[in-house]
Amino acid sequence: MQMCNLIPVAKTVGANRIVPTISIPYPLGDPATTQEDQWKLRYHRTKVALEALATDIEEQTVFKV
DSSP states (O other): OEEESOHHHHHHTTOSEEEEOSOSSOTTOOTTSOHHHHHHHHHHHHHHHHHHHTSOOSSOEEOOO
């Protein structure tokens, strides 16, 4: 499983479960938002990643966030 913002790279290296992130310097946050909004964003992305790990897949899958 990989969390990243460069989906084509993750596909090329063979990641089987891919969860999109926000940006390269701040993959799970956005410093332009409030601390509360950042927490919600991180919580949501982490939840999607955990659900991705628990999901049976048969091919590379990019999970929607």
